[in-house]
Each structure stands twice: as C-alpha cells, then as structure tokens.
Amino acid sequence: MTKPYSLRLDEQTHDDAQDVFANLGMDFSTGIKIYLKKVIKTNGIPFKVSNESSSLDRSLEELKSGNYKSFNSVDELFDDLDD
Structure with missing residues (x-):
C-alpha cells in the first residue's frame, strides 16, 4: 500500500x-x-549535518589572522610534517 x-x-x-x-x-x-x-x-540523515565551518573556511580564517606556517621549500614542509 x-x-x-x-x-x-x-x-x-x-x-x-x-x-x-x-x-x-x-x-x-x-x-x-x-x-x-x-x-x-x-537510521539518520545519510550525510553529515553540521554547523561547523568547512576546512576552506577555517584555512581562510587562519590566513586572515596570520595564524599559519609558511615554508621556503618543500623539504622544510616535509621536515615540519615529520616533527
């Protein structure tokens, strides 16, 4: 029916x-x-429902606030990731 x-x-x-x-x-x-x-x-909504900002939004906020790391080379980046 x-x-x-x-x-x-x-x-x-x-x-x-x-x-x-x-x-x-x-x-x-x-x-x-x-x-x-x-x-x-x-048993719920089949995707994430959230009020959280996206990773892009968070990255842009970090960039605007100056709260980010910068590197002079790819090797420096990988060294930092390894730490």
Missing part, C-alpha cells in the same frame, strides 16, 4: 533535483523514495 504525500519546495530546488534524478534515469518520486530508504537504512 502506498500513501500519498505532499512536499513543499521552491521551484528552483524542485527543478534542480528533478534534473539530477532525470540524469540518473529516474523520476522525482523515485529519487525521493531512494533518499528515504537510505534514511531508514542509516
């Missing part, structure tokens, strides 16, 4: 997702079903 569902999405999100699903050879409904099956299988 299937149950009808209603999903409210902005048009751009719907269209973008529909395009991705179509490129994978499925319709929108099948794509959503696959996602929900994965939620059930993993």
Whole structure:
C-alpha cells in the first residue's frame, strides 16, 4: 500500500533535483523514495549535518589572522610534517 504525500519546495530546488534524478534515469518520486530508504537504512540523515565551518573556511580564517606556517621549500614542509 502506498500513501500519498505532499512536499513543499521552491521551484528552483524542485527543478534542480528533478534534473539530477532525470540524469540518473529516474523520476522525482523515485529519487525521493531512494533518499528515504537510505534514511531508514542509516537510521539518520545519510550525510553529515553540521554547523561547523568547512576546512576552506577555517584555512581562510587562519590566513586572515596570520595564524599559519609558511615554508621556503618543500623539504622544510616535509621536515615540519615529520616533527
């Protein structure tokens, strides 16, 4: 038995997702079903959900604050990594 569902999405999100699903050879409904099956299988969201900044964001902050190391050669870099 299937149950009808209603999903409210902005048009751009719907269209973008529909395009991705179509490129994978499925319709929108099948794509959503696959996602929900994965939620059930993993007993959670099947990807990391976080408020943490990305490594790029952290690196840019370090660069702006001057909190970073610099090296004059690749050998210096590897020596530091070995320490």
